[in-house]
Each structure stands twice: as C-alpha cells, then as structure tokens.
Amino acid sequence: MTERTIRIPSPDHPITIERNKRRVIVTLGGRVIADTSEALTLSEANYPHVQYVPRKDVDMEALVRSATTTYCPYKGEAAYFSIPAGGERSADAIWTYEAPYDAVAEIKDRLAFYPDRVDAIEQRGA
Numbered sequence: 001m002t003e004r005t006i007r008i009p010s011p012d013h014p015i016t017i018e019r020n021k022r023r024v025i026v027t028l029g030g031r032v033i034a035d036t037s038e039a040l041t042l043s044e045a046n047y048p049h050v051q052y053v054p055r056k057d058v059d060m061e062a063l064v065r066s067a068t069t070t071y072c073p074y075k076g077e078a079a080y081f082s083i084p085a086g087g088e089r090s091a092d093a094i095w096t097y098e099a100p101y102d103a104v105a106e107i108k109d110r111l112a113f114y115p116d117r118v119d120a121i122e123q124r125g126a
Helices: 084-090 102-107
Strands: 004-007 014-019 023-028 031-036 040-044 050-054 064-072 076-082 094-096 110-113 120-124
Touching (some): 014 102, 023 050, 023 084, 031 110, 040 102, 076 084, 102 110
Antiparallel strands (some): 004 014, 014 040, 023 031, 023 120, 040 050, 050 110, 064 076, 076 094, 094 110
8 A cells, every 4th residue: 555645525634544564552451452564554634643453453352342433524434442451441442434435445444542541552663
C-alpha cells in the first residue's frame, strides 16, 4: 500500500493512510491485546495519528462488543469493544469501522485503541 491523502468531503479535513513499517504492540494489565507488523497509520486533520490493527492480530477473546456506536462524517459509523480485564477504564477502549466509506476502505474491520484506556501502544523496530 502506498501513502495517499484523502480529501472528503472537505479540503480542510485531509486523511492520510499509510502502512506502518514498525511492529505495534498493545498491552493492558501485563497482557498483550494486539501484536502486529501490519498496522495502518491514519492521520486525520490535526488529530493524533491512530494505529489500525488487523483483527487477526488482536486477542479477540479478551474483548467484548459494546452497544456503543458513533458516526464520523469522513469515515462512517464506528462500533466499539471493551476490554473487561481493564475494568471501567477500558470500557469502549477500541473502535472499528466495519463498513467505512470507500475513500477509507483500508481500515475496514481493523481495530483502533484509545491510548488512555490501555496501558501502552508501543511501536518497535524500524
């Protein structure tokens, strides 16, 4: 995948998606929740970069789907997962776009983690 900039629907709100060449590891309570070398980094307007991890590299057994949903005019409707082992702090710790808009289709079914709801989101390697 090559880096690209998406401008939808406003030129004032660019979104860039690129392959992260580093290994991404998400931990909570001493447990690895995600470990991948296939993360995508999404940069959106002035927000912090977000790592989108393939589900195959996430311990889905550690997650519980939430009833929470939100809507983003640039990406679509997001669904959420909680991590029960993290207690209340880790409620809705993860979001995913299961049917994102075509312009950001690469993030379909990948999971993103709120940094303050897990212990760490580390990037290792070059």
